[in-house]
Amino acid sequence: MSVSIVLFTSDLRVHDHPPLRAALRASSEVVPLFVRDTGIASAGYAAPNREAFLADCLGDLDTALRACGGRLVVRSGDVADAVAGVAAETGADAVHMAGGVSAYAQRREERLRNVLEGQGRRLVVHDSVVTAVAPGAVTPASSDHFAVFTPYFRHWSEQRLRDVLAAPRAIRVPDGVATEGTPSRARVSGTSPGLAAGGERAGRKQLTAWLRRGVAGYEDGHDDLPGDATSRLSPHLHFGTLSPVELVHRARGAGGPGADAFVRQLAWRDFHHQVLAARPAAAAHDYRTRHDRWRSERAAARDIEAWREGRTGYPVIDAAMRQLSHEGWMHNRGRLLTASFLTKTLYVDWRVGARHFLDLLVDGDIANNQLNWQWMAGTGTDSRPNRVLNPVTQAKRYDPDGAYVRRWVPELAGLAGAAVHEPWKQPGPERAKYAYPDPIVELAEGLERFRRARGLD
Structure with a gap:
């Protein structure tokens, strides 16, 4: 039997998931895998609120996969080493994953590709999973990315988005693949007391309510501080429990000025992703320097x-x-x-x-x-x-x-x-x-x- 691995990163869902559907088409058995990347903590990007929300997301993803006959395999460590280990255990010939944009994500992808190719295996990276329009899909004639939103949005709006993919009905996981099990929110300390619940089911429920009762007033109310008239879907977009492609399709289907304004905000998200993909250093350095002599942290x-x-x-x-x-x-x-x-x-x-x-x-x-x-x-x-x-x-x-x-x-x-x-x-x-x-x-x-x-x- 052929085996593929689906490496989940910032796409913790089963609905509209191109890597998962591609793996199921290519192989009779699939390993849904999430690696608790130790590099995230060492790079300083781990935070209690995201760790707790992630725990919710992983638990919910495992539940959704089990409903299809599968399960989530969780490992910890260096991503490339962990994925290569699972590939060797199962005889997988390909790993499918969503593309990332940060310098860290790009280095992770490059190392993973090199390790897999050294084993005679393939890495297949899918676009339009984390963003609606892939970074680099639209570019100006004179540059590798748009530095101004308005022309970017014009070109972004002209793109034909891929169709939304249904959740799979059946997933077969090879026998005997060990897992650490999903983490628990209760074991994460230092979280904010009002932290929202994570997971695809929570995200889809929130999206449905937003489209029914919130989006129509978004154009006029999105800046209203006490009205709290925003979607609050950004955590679900960050963890990928909701698909940005599906959000654009469903908002456009709802129609009206509020939906148009909401879609524009989704385009802003893609805009920033394409800037960072082209200029990864902007995560830590001025995109355009103003030669500031900021007050020192000690003085301020x-x-x-x-x-x-x-x-x-x-x-x-x-x-x-x-x-x-x-x-x-x-x-x-x-x-x-x-x-x-x-x-x-x-x-x-x-x-x-x-x-x-x-x-x-x-x-x-x-x-x-x-x-x-x-x-x-x-x-x-x-x-x-x-x-x-x-x-x-x-x-x-x-x-x-x-x-x-x-x-x-x-x-x-x-x-x-x-x-x-x-x-x-x-x-x-x-x-x-x-x-x-x-x-x-x-x-x-x-x-x-x-x-x-x-x-x-």
Whole structure:
């Protein structure tokens, strides 16, 4: 009997899974394999929230595979060595996997290919599994990637997406393949108390509810902080429990301005993936340098700590940072505001903020996290690199009655309406009642420092 291995990475699902379907077409027996990559931890990318969500995803994937007569095989260690070991045990002639974009993913793929070819086996890498449109599928005439979103989106929208693949009905796994078993969320410590549940079933249920009740209002409501009108599907996209191809198809099927706006956000995700695939160094280095002389972490230590803990004295910033701590997730408008505040008002290196986000975000995706941070820092693909978001103005626009702030900064719950965004304006005796810090920097002072550092004065 012929045997193929399906190496699951960021595609932890059975619906719309090209590597799995290709392996089933090619072989009579298939080994669904996940390797708990020790390199992730040594590279500093392991985080409790993602480890817990991953445990949910793997348990759910194993359940789905067992419903088809299969099971998930879990191993730990170096990915190439682990996969090669399973291939030798089973006599597999091919390994199928989804393509990745980060420098780490590209090195992993290259090493795996070399090891397998040394054994006389094939590595088959499938596109449009982690993204809707594969990185490099659309490029401008003069470059290997698009550096501006608008023309990218135009070309992206013209691409014909592959059809959505049904989940397999039957999977036969070779006898005797040992597994470590799936991990348990309960054994992961240090998680955020409000962390959402992971797994394909949870993701598909959430997607169905979103398409029925949420997407229609997305265009008008996606920036509404208290309304929480976003899909919250980003963790499922990060772990691949939902297919971006299926999401685009289903959103387009729903139709309307809200669905169009949602599809545009999915295109933004693909945009960042194609940038990182072409420029892997952008995960750690400026995509476009502004020759910043950032404040050192030592000099800015108190400001950085106040930002991390949600006690900057700017309520909307603190609310967003506390949401991140509690849920392992943050509203997108909050991400923009907190990133602008750290990099431009406090003039702290974007890598400090990106690292903190990766420590907590359950959807901590290298491409989207790092390149969105660079966007706000002005070192990325933004055509307005020196824009600064005023947290007070933004709060009054996107949290006009202060409900979002009062939800996450309860010490200010006694301040009604928009007054909650500027507690420092309260009369002395009234202000003393609230156990809330004064602003750590005046906005005008921060703006002047940033403009001076960028040579804009």
